[in-house]
Amino acid sequence: MVGAVLELDVGAPGHGGFCVARHDGRAVFVRHALPGERVRAAVTEQRRSYLRADAVEVTRASPDRVTPPCRYAGPGRCGGCDWQHVRLDAQRRLKATVVAEQLRRLAGLDVEVVVEPVSGSSDGLGWRTRVAFAVRPDGVVGLRRHRSHAVQPVGRCLIASPGVEAVGAERVRWPGVAAVEVIASAGAGERAVIVTPRRRGRIAVPVSDPELAVSFTPLPGSRRRSRPARAGVHEVAAGRRWQVSGTGFWQVHPGAADVLVEAVAQMLQPRPGETAIDLYSGVGLFAAVLARHVGPAGSVVAVEAAASAVADARHNLADLPQVQVRRGRVDAAAVDRWRPAADLVVLDPPRSGAGPTLVAALAGLRPRAVAYVACDPAALARDVAAFAAADYRLSRLRAFDLFPMTAHVECVALLAPDGPR
Numbered sequence: 001m002v003g004a005v006l007e008l009d010v011g012a013p014g015h016g017g018f019c020v021a022r023h024d025g026r027a028v029f030v031r032h033a034l035p036g037e038r039v040r041a042a043v044t045e046q047r048r049s050y051l052r053a054d055a056v057e058v059t060r061a062s063p064d065r066v067t068p069p070c071r072y073a074g075p076g077r078c079g080g081c082d083w084q085h086v087r088l089d090a091q092r093r094l095k096a097t098v099v100a101e102q103l104r105r106l107a108g109l110d111v112e113v114v115v116e117p118v119s120g121s122s123d124g125l126g127w128r129t130r131v132a133f134a135v136r137p138d139g140v141v142g143l144r145r146h147r148s149h150a151v152q153p154v155g156r157c158l159i160a161s162p163g164v165e166a167v168g169a170e171r172v173r174w175p176g177v178a179a180v181e182v183i184a185s186a187g188a189g190e191r192a193v194i195v196t197p198r199r200r201g202r203i204a205v206p207v208s209d210p211e212l213a214v215s216f217t218p219l220p221g222s223r224r225r226s227r228p229a230r231a232g233v234h235e236v237a238a239g240r241r242w243q244v245s246g247t248g249f250w251q252v253h254p255g256a257a258d259v260l261v262e263a264v265a266q267m268l269q270p271r272p273g274e275t276a277i278d279l280y281s282g283v284g285l286f287a288a289v290l291a292r293h294v295g296p297a298g299s300v301v302a303v304e305a306a307a308s309a310v311a312d313a314r315h316n317l318a319d320l321p322q323v324q325v326r327r328g329r330v331d332a333a334a335v336d337r338w339r340p341a342a343d344l345v346v347l348d349p350p351r352s353g354a355g356p357t358l359v360a361a362l363a364g365l366r367p368r369a370v371a372y373v374a375c376d377p378a379a380l381a382r383d384v385a386a387f388a389a390a391d392y393r394l395s396r397l398r399a400f401d402l403f404p405m406t407a408h409v410e411c412v413a414l415l416a417p418d419g420p421r
Helices: 088-107 164-168 257-269 287-294 307-316 331-337 356-363 377-389
Strands: 004-007 020-022 024-033 038-046 051-061 132-137 141-144 151-153 178-184 193-195 211-215 231-238 238-245 275-279 299-304 323-327 345-346 369-376 392-400 408-416
Touching: 004 020, 004 024, 004 051, 020 051, 024 038, 088 377, 088 392, 164 178, 164 193, 231 257, 231 377, 238 307, 257 287, 257 369, 257 392, 275 287, 287 299, 287 323, 287 345, 299 307, 307 323, 331 392, 345 392, 356 377, 369 377, 377 392, 377 408
Parallel strands: 024 051, 193 211, 275 299, 275 345, 299 323, 345 369
Antiparallel strands: 004 038, 020 024, 038 051, 132 141, 132 178, 141 151, 178 193, 231 238, 369 408, 392 408
Protein backbone atom coordinates (compact mmCIF):
# COMPACT_ATOMS: atom_id res chain seq x y z
CA MET A 1 0.00 0.00 0.00
CA VAL A 2 2.86 2.43 0.73
CA GLY A 3 3.52 4.27 -2.54
CA ALA A 4 0.02 3.69 -3.86
CA VAL A 5 -1.78 6.78 -5.17
CA LEU A 6 -5.39 7.20 -4.02
CA GLU A 7 -8.19 9.46 -5.28
CA LEU A 8 -9.59 11.11 -2.16
CA ASP A 9 -12.23 13.62 -1.12
CA VAL A 10 -10.70 15.58 1.74
CA GLY A 11 -12.58 16.34 4.95
CA ALA A 12 -11.93 18.24 8.17
CA PRO A 13 -8.48 19.17 9.53
CA GLY A 14 -6.92 16.88 12.13
CA HIS A 15 -4.57 17.59 15.00
CA GLY A 16 -1.10 17.52 13.48
CA GLY A 17 -1.15 19.47 10.22
CA PHE A 18 -3.21 17.16 8.01
CA CYS A 19 -6.78 16.74 6.84
CA VAL A 20 -8.84 13.57 7.14
CA ALA A 21 -10.15 11.54 4.21
CA ARG A 22 -11.42 7.96 4.03
CA HIS A 23 -10.50 5.02 1.84
CA ASP A 24 -12.03 1.53 2.11
CA GLY A 25 -13.27 2.25 5.63
CA ARG A 26 -9.94 3.54 6.92
CA ALA A 27 -9.02 7.08 7.85
CA VAL A 28 -6.35 8.68 5.67
CA PHE A 29 -4.37 11.57 7.18
CA VAL A 30 -3.51 13.71 4.17
CA ARG A 31 -0.87 16.44 4.28
CA HIS A 32 -0.69 19.29 1.74
CA ALA A 33 -4.47 19.18 1.25
CA LEU A 34 -7.44 21.29 2.37
CA PRO A 35 -11.03 20.52 3.41
CA GLY A 36 -13.33 20.17 0.42
CA GLU A 37 -10.57 19.35 -2.04
CA ARG A 38 -10.28 16.30 -4.25
CA VAL A 39 -6.71 15.10 -4.51
CA ARG A 40 -4.49 12.30 -5.67
CA ALA A 41 -2.48 11.30 -2.62
CA ALA A 42 0.56 9.03 -2.33
CA VAL A 43 0.48 6.75 0.72
CA THR A 44 3.53 7.28 2.94
CA GLU A 45 2.65 5.08 5.91
CA GLN A 46 0.27 2.18 6.55
CA ARG A 47 -1.22 1.20 9.89
CA ARG A 48 -4.04 -1.17 10.77
CA SER A 49 -6.61 1.58 11.38
CA TYR A 50 -5.30 4.45 9.27
CA LEU A 51 -3.01 5.57 6.47
CA ARG A 52 -0.82 8.63 6.06
CA ALA A 53 -0.51 10.24 2.65
CA ASP A 54 0.77 13.31 0.80
CA ALA A 55 -1.40 15.13 -1.71
CA VAL A 56 0.68 15.06 -4.90
CA GLU A 57 -1.99 16.43 -7.25
CA VAL A 58 -5.05 18.59 -6.61
CA THR A 59 -7.93 17.92 -8.98
CA ARG A 60 -10.45 20.14 -7.18
CA ALA A 61 -8.87 23.02 -5.27
CA SER A 62 -10.14 24.94 -2.26
CA PRO A 63 -10.48 28.73 -2.67
CA ASP A 64 -8.19 28.97 0.37
CA ARG A 65 -5.29 27.36 -1.48
CA VAL A 66 -2.26 29.47 -2.41
CA THR A 67 1.15 28.74 -3.88
CA PRO A 68 3.56 28.01 -1.00
CA PRO A 69 6.02 30.91 -0.66
CA CYS A 70 8.85 28.53 0.25
CA ARG A 71 10.30 26.29 -2.44
CA TYR A 72 11.22 23.69 0.20
CA ALA A 73 7.58 23.19 1.28
CA GLY A 74 5.70 20.27 -0.21
CA PRO A 75 5.49 16.48 -0.32
CA GLY A 76 8.77 14.78 0.60
CA ARG A 77 10.49 18.05 1.47
CA CYS A 78 10.92 20.15 4.64
CA GLY A 79 8.61 19.14 7.48
CA GLY A 80 8.83 22.42 9.38
CA CYS A 81 5.69 24.02 7.91
CA ASP A 82 2.30 22.35 7.55
CA TRP A 83 0.09 25.05 6.02
CA GLN A 84 2.21 27.06 3.55
CA HIS A 85 -0.34 26.18 0.86
CA VAL A 86 -3.14 27.91 2.82
CA ARG A 87 -4.15 31.57 3.12
CA LEU A 88 -3.24 33.01 6.55
CA ASP A 89 -6.81 33.71 7.64
CA ALA A 90 -7.81 30.20 6.59
CA GLN A 91 -4.85 28.76 8.54
CA ARG A 92 -6.28 30.35 11.68
CA ARG A 93 -9.73 28.91 10.96
CA LEU A 94 -8.20 25.45 10.54
CA LYS A 95 -6.42 25.78 13.89
CA ALA A 96 -9.61 27.00 15.58
CA THR A 97 -11.46 23.96 14.22
CA VAL A 98 -8.80 21.64 15.64
CA VAL A 99 -8.85 23.25 19.11
CA ALA A 100 -12.66 23.12 19.22
CA GLU A 101 -12.71 19.49 18.05
CA GLN A 102 -10.19 18.40 20.71
CA LEU A 103 -12.22 20.10 23.46
CA ARG A 104 -15.40 18.48 22.18
CA ARG A 105 -13.91 15.01 21.82
CA LEU A 106 -11.69 14.87 24.91
CA ALA A 107 -13.43 17.24 27.34
CA GLY A 108 -17.05 17.05 26.18
CA LEU A 109 -17.25 20.81 25.69
CA ASP A 110 -18.69 22.83 22.83
CA VAL A 111 -16.55 25.96 22.74
CA GLU A 112 -16.41 28.63 20.06
CA VAL A 113 -12.73 29.17 19.28
CA VAL A 114 -11.19 32.12 17.47
CA VAL A 115 -7.45 32.06 16.77
CA GLU A 116 -6.14 35.61 17.06
CA PRO A 117 -3.36 36.97 14.84
CA VAL A 118 -0.31 38.38 16.61
CA SER A 119 1.43 41.51 15.40
CA GLY A 120 4.88 41.27 13.86
CA SER A 121 4.25 38.88 10.96
CA SER A 122 1.62 40.18 8.54
CA ASP A 123 2.58 37.66 5.85
CA GLY A 124 3.30 34.75 8.20
CA LEU A 125 7.03 34.83 7.42
CA GLY A 126 10.18 36.02 9.18
CA TRP A 127 8.99 35.50 12.75
CA ARG A 128 10.95 32.57 14.18
CA THR A 129 13.74 33.88 16.43
CA ARG A 130 15.17 30.44 17.29
CA VAL A 131 15.84 27.78 14.68
CA ALA A 132 17.45 24.40 15.27
CA PHE A 133 19.08 23.20 12.05
CA ALA A 134 20.11 19.61 11.44
CA VAL A 135 23.43 18.88 9.72
CA ARG A 136 24.15 15.98 7.37
CA PRO A 137 27.39 13.99 7.76
CA ASP A 138 28.85 15.97 4.86
CA GLY A 139 28.29 19.25 6.73
CA VAL A 140 25.28 20.45 4.71
CA VAL A 141 22.67 22.25 6.84
CA GLY A 142 18.94 21.77 6.57
CA LEU A 143 15.71 20.89 8.33
CA ARG A 144 14.14 17.50 8.97
CA ARG A 145 11.63 16.11 6.54
CA HIS A 146 8.22 15.23 7.94
CA ARG A 147 8.31 12.18 10.26
CA SER A 148 11.85 11.46 9.16
CA HIS A 149 15.47 11.83 10.25
CA ALA A 150 16.39 12.74 6.67
CA VAL A 151 17.68 16.29 6.26
CA GLN A 152 16.26 18.59 3.61
CA PRO A 153 19.02 21.07 2.65
CA VAL A 154 17.79 24.67 2.68
CA GLY A 155 19.46 27.84 1.49
CA ARG A 156 17.11 30.01 3.50
CA CYS A 157 14.25 29.41 5.95
CA LEU A 158 11.42 31.83 5.16
CA ILE A 159 9.86 31.69 8.63
CA ALA A 160 13.21 32.43 10.32
CA SER A 161 13.60 35.98 11.57
CA PRO A 162 15.95 38.40 9.78
CA GLY A 163 18.34 38.13 12.75
CA VAL A 164 18.57 34.35 12.37
CA GLU A 165 19.08 34.61 8.62
CA ALA A 166 21.78 37.26 9.09
CA VAL A 167 24.00 34.58 10.68
CA GLY A 168 23.99 32.66 7.38
CA ALA A 169 24.17 29.20 8.97
CA GLU A 170 22.44 27.52 6.02
CA ARG A 171 24.86 28.92 3.45
CA VAL A 172 28.06 27.34 4.75
CA ARG A 173 29.27 23.81 5.52
CA TRP A 174 29.56 22.59 9.12
CA PRO A 175 32.00 19.62 9.05
CA GLY A 176 31.99 17.49 12.19
CA VAL A 177 28.73 19.04 13.43
CA ALA A 178 25.41 17.25 14.13
CA ALA A 179 23.19 20.28 14.80
CA VAL A 180 23.31 24.07 14.87
CA GLU A 181 20.85 26.23 16.78
CA VAL A 182 20.70 29.90 15.85
CA ILE A 183 19.13 32.38 18.27
CA ALA A 184 18.38 36.03 17.51
CA SER A 185 16.68 38.02 20.25
CA ALA A 186 13.93 40.28 18.97
CA GLY A 187 14.26 43.10 21.50
CA ALA A 188 17.95 43.18 22.40
CA GLY A 189 19.32 42.50 18.93
CA GLU A 190 21.73 39.82 20.16
CA ARG A 191 22.62 36.63 18.29
CA ALA A 192 24.04 33.30 19.41
CA VAL A 193 24.93 29.98 17.84
CA ILE A 194 24.96 26.71 19.78
CA VAL A 195 26.83 23.90 18.06
CA THR A 196 26.38 20.19 18.75
CA PRO A 197 29.54 18.33 17.62
CA ARG A 198 29.24 14.97 15.90
CA ARG A 199 32.42 13.71 17.55
CA ARG A 200 35.28 14.81 19.80
CA GLY A 201 37.84 17.13 18.34
CA ARG A 202 38.28 20.71 17.29
CA ILE A 203 35.37 22.25 15.39
CA ALA A 204 35.90 25.27 13.16
CA VAL A 205 32.86 27.55 13.19
CA PRO A 206 32.36 28.67 9.58
CA VAL A 207 30.50 31.92 10.31
CA SER A 208 32.33 35.08 11.29
CA ASP A 209 30.66 37.83 13.31
CA PRO A 210 32.39 39.62 16.19
CA GLU A 211 29.03 40.12 17.94
CA LEU A 212 27.97 36.48 17.60
CA ALA A 213 28.15 34.39 20.79
CA VAL A 214 29.18 30.80 20.05
CA SER A 215 29.10 27.81 22.39
CA PHE A 216 29.18 24.02 22.13
CA THR A 217 26.98 21.39 23.70
CA PRO A 218 29.06 18.64 25.33
CA LEU A 219 29.11 15.18 23.82
CA PRO A 220 27.44 12.35 25.78
CA GLY A 221 29.84 11.12 28.45
CA SER A 222 31.72 14.40 28.62
CA ARG A 223 32.73 15.52 32.08
CA ARG A 224 31.27 18.92 31.23
CA ARG A 225 27.83 17.46 30.62
CA SER A 226 26.36 18.58 33.95
CA ARG A 227 27.49 22.23 33.61
CA PRO A 228 27.86 23.08 29.95
CA ALA A 229 28.92 26.61 29.09
CA ARG A 230 26.31 27.83 26.67
CA ALA A 231 25.97 31.19 25.01
CA GLY A 232 22.71 32.99 25.51
CA VAL A 233 20.90 36.20 24.66
CA HIS A 234 18.76 38.80 26.35
CA GLU A 235 15.11 39.29 25.48
CA VAL A 236 12.81 42.23 26.16
CA ALA A 237 9.18 41.68 27.20
CA ALA A 238 6.64 42.85 29.76
CA GLY A 239 8.69 45.99 30.31
CA ARG A 240 11.73 44.04 31.51
CA ARG A 241 15.00 42.65 30.15
CA TRP A 242 15.43 38.89 30.40
CA GLN A 243 18.53 36.73 30.50
CA VAL A 244 17.98 33.45 28.62
CA SER A 245 20.97 31.12 28.64
CA GLY A 246 21.77 28.78 25.78
CA THR A 247 18.83 26.74 24.57
CA GLY A 248 16.69 27.79 27.53
CA PHE A 249 13.01 28.16 26.70
CA TRP A 250 11.69 31.40 25.30
CA GLN A 251 8.77 31.81 22.92
CA VAL A 252 10.03 31.94 19.33
CA HIS A 253 7.55 34.51 18.02
CA PRO A 254 8.71 38.06 18.83
CA GLY A 255 5.20 39.10 19.92
CA ALA A 256 4.43 36.00 21.95
CA ALA A 257 5.74 36.89 25.41
CA ASP A 258 3.83 40.16 25.65
CA VAL A 259 0.62 38.66 24.25
CA LEU A 260 0.68 35.72 26.67
CA VAL A 261 1.53 37.87 29.70
CA GLU A 262 -1.33 40.20 28.88
CA ALA A 263 -3.77 37.30 28.47
CA VAL A 264 -2.74 35.63 31.75
CA ALA A 265 -2.92 38.87 33.74
CA GLN A 266 -6.28 39.78 32.23
CA MET A 267 -7.75 36.39 33.06
CA LEU A 268 -6.39 36.07 36.60
CA GLN A 269 -6.87 39.69 37.68
CA PRO A 270 -4.25 39.35 40.47
CA ARG A 271 -4.91 41.45 43.57
CA PRO A 272 -2.50 43.08 46.02
CA GLY A 273 -1.55 40.72 48.83
CA GLU A 274 -2.49 37.50 47.03
CA THR A 275 -0.35 34.38 46.81
CA ALA A 276 0.41 32.92 43.39
CA ILE A 277 2.20 29.82 42.11
CA ASP A 278 3.93 29.78 38.71
CA LEU A 279 4.58 26.18 37.63
CA TYR A 280 7.02 25.32 34.84
CA SER A 281 8.16 28.89 35.37
CA GLY A 282 11.13 28.94 32.98
CA VAL A 283 13.15 32.15 33.25
CA GLY A 284 10.42 33.86 35.29
CA LEU A 285 8.21 35.67 32.76
CA PHE A 286 4.82 35.05 34.39
CA ALA A 287 6.25 35.21 37.93
CA ALA A 288 7.43 38.78 37.33
CA VAL A 289 4.02 39.93 36.11
CA LEU A 290 2.26 38.21 39.01
CA ALA A 291 4.71 39.83 41.44
CA ARG A 292 3.98 43.27 40.04
CA HIS A 293 0.25 42.81 40.64
CA VAL A 294 0.32 41.15 44.07
CA GLY A 295 2.85 43.71 45.27
CA PRO A 296 5.19 43.61 48.27
CA ALA A 297 2.43 42.29 50.52
CA GLY A 298 1.83 39.30 48.26
CA SER A 299 4.02 36.37 47.29
CA VAL A 300 4.86 34.29 44.23
CA VAL A 301 6.44 30.84 44.19
CA ALA A 302 8.04 29.95 40.84
CA VAL A 303 8.94 26.31 40.25
CA GLU A 304 11.14 24.99 37.42
CA ALA A 305 13.19 21.82 36.94
CA ALA A 306 15.87 23.03 34.50
CA ALA A 307 18.96 24.28 36.34
CA SER A 308 19.89 26.90 33.73
CA ALA A 309 16.36 28.33 33.69
CA VAL A 310 16.32 28.52 37.50
CA ALA A 311 19.64 30.39 37.46
CA ASP A 312 18.27 32.78 34.85
CA ALA A 313 15.05 33.28 36.80
CA ARG A 314 16.93 34.11 39.99
CA HIS A 315 18.94 36.67 38.07
CA ASN A 316 15.91 38.08 36.27
CA LEU A 317 13.75 38.36 39.41
CA ALA A 318 16.41 39.52 41.88
CA ASP A 319 14.67 42.88 42.29
CA LEU A 320 11.38 41.24 43.36
CA PRO A 321 11.76 39.98 46.95
CA GLN A 322 8.18 38.67 46.98
CA VAL A 323 9.22 35.96 44.48
CA GLN A 324 10.75 32.65 45.56
CA VAL A 325 12.35 30.63 42.75
CA ARG A 326 12.53 26.91 43.49
CA ARG A 327 14.24 24.23 41.48
CA GLY A 328 12.40 20.92 41.35
CA ARG A 329 10.10 18.64 39.43
CA VAL A 330 6.58 19.91 38.96
CA ASP A 331 4.44 17.01 40.08
CA ALA A 332 1.70 16.08 42.52
CA ALA A 333 4.20 14.83 45.11
CA ALA A 334 5.87 18.24 45.20
CA VAL A 335 2.54 20.03 45.56
CA ASP A 336 1.48 17.67 48.35
CA ARG A 337 4.81 18.19 50.06
CA TRP A 338 4.59 21.99 50.12
CA ARG A 339 0.82 22.31 50.54
CA PRO A 340 1.29 25.97 49.66
CA ALA A 341 -1.46 28.51 50.02
CA ALA A 342 -2.55 29.56 46.54
CA ASP A 343 -4.99 32.20 45.42
CA LEU A 344 -3.76 31.91 41.83
CA VAL A 345 -1.93 29.35 39.71
CA VAL A 346 -0.19 29.76 36.36
CA LEU A 347 0.38 26.40 34.68
CA ASP A 348 2.57 26.33 31.55
CA PRO A 349 3.38 22.63 31.06
CA PRO A 350 5.33 20.93 28.25
CA ARG A 351 3.56 19.61 25.18
CA SER A 352 2.46 16.45 27.01
CA GLY A 353 0.37 18.51 29.44
CA ALA A 354 0.07 18.47 33.22
CA GLY A 355 -1.76 15.17 33.64
CA PRO A 356 -4.66 14.21 35.93
CA THR A 357 -2.57 13.58 39.06
CA LEU A 358 -1.00 17.04 39.07
CA VAL A 359 -4.32 18.65 38.13
CA ALA A 360 -6.03 16.97 41.08
CA ALA A 361 -3.27 18.12 43.45
CA LEU A 362 -3.53 21.71 42.22
CA ALA A 363 -7.32 21.70 42.43
CA GLY A 364 -6.94 20.47 46.02
CA LEU A 365 -5.31 23.82 46.87
CA ARG A 366 -8.59 25.49 45.83
CA PRO A 367 -7.11 28.54 44.09
CA ARG A 368 -9.68 31.07 42.96
CA ALA A 369 -8.35 30.87 39.39
CA VAL A 370 -5.91 28.88 37.25
CA ALA A 371 -4.40 30.23 34.03
CA TYR A 372 -3.30 27.34 31.81
CA VAL A 373 -0.92 28.16 28.95
CA ALA A 374 -1.05 25.33 26.40
CA CYS A 375 0.98 24.58 23.29
CA ASP A 376 -0.96 21.40 22.45
CA PRO A 377 -4.77 21.40 22.12
CA ALA A 378 -5.14 17.68 22.86
CA ALA A 379 -3.16 17.94 26.10
CA LEU A 380 -5.17 21.04 27.01
CA ALA A 381 -8.45 19.23 26.42
CA ARG A 382 -7.39 16.23 28.52
CA ASP A 383 -6.33 18.51 31.37
CA VAL A 384 -9.53 20.57 31.11
CA ALA A 385 -11.44 17.31 31.56
CA ALA A 386 -9.30 16.50 34.61
CA PHE A 387 -10.02 19.95 36.07
CA ALA A 388 -13.74 19.39 35.48
CA ALA A 389 -13.52 16.17 37.50
CA ALA A 390 -12.09 18.29 40.32
CA ASP A 391 -14.93 20.84 40.03
CA TYR A 392 -13.03 23.45 38.02
CA ARG A 393 -14.70 24.63 34.83
CA LEU A 394 -13.29 26.19 31.69
CA SER A 395 -14.59 29.75 31.93
CA ARG A 396 -12.58 31.43 29.17
CA LEU A 397 -10.30 30.48 26.31
CA ARG A 398 -8.11 32.53 23.98
CA ALA A 399 -6.02 31.10 21.15
CA PHE A 400 -3.11 32.82 19.39
CA ASP A 401 -1.42 32.24 16.05
CA LEU A 402 2.14 32.28 17.35
CA PHE A 403 3.36 29.81 14.72
CA PRO A 404 2.12 30.92 11.27
CA MET A 405 2.52 28.42 8.43
CA THR A 406 2.58 25.54 10.94
CA ALA A 407 -0.18 23.56 12.63
CA HIS A 408 0.86 24.75 16.10
CA VAL A 409 -1.39 27.04 18.11
CA GLU A 410 -0.99 28.49 21.61
CA CYS A 411 -3.96 28.71 23.98
CA VAL A 412 -4.56 30.39 27.33
CA ALA A 413 -7.41 28.90 29.34
CA LEU A 414 -8.99 30.16 32.54
CA LEU A 415 -10.16 27.48 34.99
CA ALA A 416 -12.36 28.55 37.91
CA PRO A 417 -14.03 26.57 40.73
CA ASP A 418 -17.66 25.59 40.25
CA GLY A 419 -18.69 26.40 43.79
CA PRO A 420 -17.55 28.68 46.59
CA ARG A 421 -13.80 28.69 47.13
